[in-house]
Amino acid sequence: MNRTDIIQSAAQIFRQKGYHAASMQDIADAVGLQKPSLYHHVSGKQEILAAILDAALDRLIGELQAVVDSELPPQAKLRAAMEAYIGRLTADADLAAVLLLEHRSLEPPLRDAHIERRDRFDRLWRKIVHQGIEAGVFRPVDETIVAF
Numbered sequence: 001m002n003r004t005d006i007i008q009s010a011a012q013i014f015r016q017k018g019y020h021a022a023s024m025q026d027i028a029d030a031v032g033l034q035k036p037s038l039y040h041h042v043s044g045k046q047e048i049l050a051a052i053l054d055a056a057l058d059r060l061i062g063e064l065q066a067v068v069d070s071e072l073p074p075q076a077k078l079r080a081a082m083e084a085y086i087g088r089l090t091a092d093a094d095l096a097a098v099l100l101l102e103h104r105s106l107e108p109p110l111r112d113a114h115i116e117r118r119d120r121f122d123r124l125w126r127k128i129v130h131q132g133i134e135a136g137v138f139r140p141v142d143e144t145i146v147a148f
Contacts, residue, residue, distance in 0.1 A: 012030070013112055015090060019045070045089065050110040051097045052102075064085070064128075074128070078128055126143040126146075129146050
């Protein structure tokens with residue numbers, strides 16, 4: 001039993017029950033630990049939620065950064081970015097559900113760190129659109145709205 005096992009099990013529980021309905025006892029049961037033993041690995045649900053969101057965004061950022069840095073033409077970058085995003089979300093439905101549905105449950109200061117990561121992710125999308133506009137391949141649009 002390690003932290004990764006806890007995070008993966010918690011993601012599944014958060015997806016099934018929702019963050020607020022899930023309990024530390026649910027997570028402890030899922031990983032075969034007594035509840036007090038679980039606290040030797042994590043401080044609480046907020047830490048677990050932050051770890052799930054960090055893992056999901058870090059994977060997405062890594063994949064998008066590779067696309068942005070590639071020598072592909074803008075249209076191919078946009079397609080590759082969409083395929084990477086959709087592929088990642090479908091590859092791990094638990095992480096995807098928590099990322100898309102439970103991020104609002106984070107409390108400061110963990111929320112602030114998550115927002116910084118999310119903004120980095122958004123900037124990568126905007127960069128792809130900007131590159132296409134600069135190349136004259138995409139019509140000029142507000143990159144912020146398109147990336148959203």
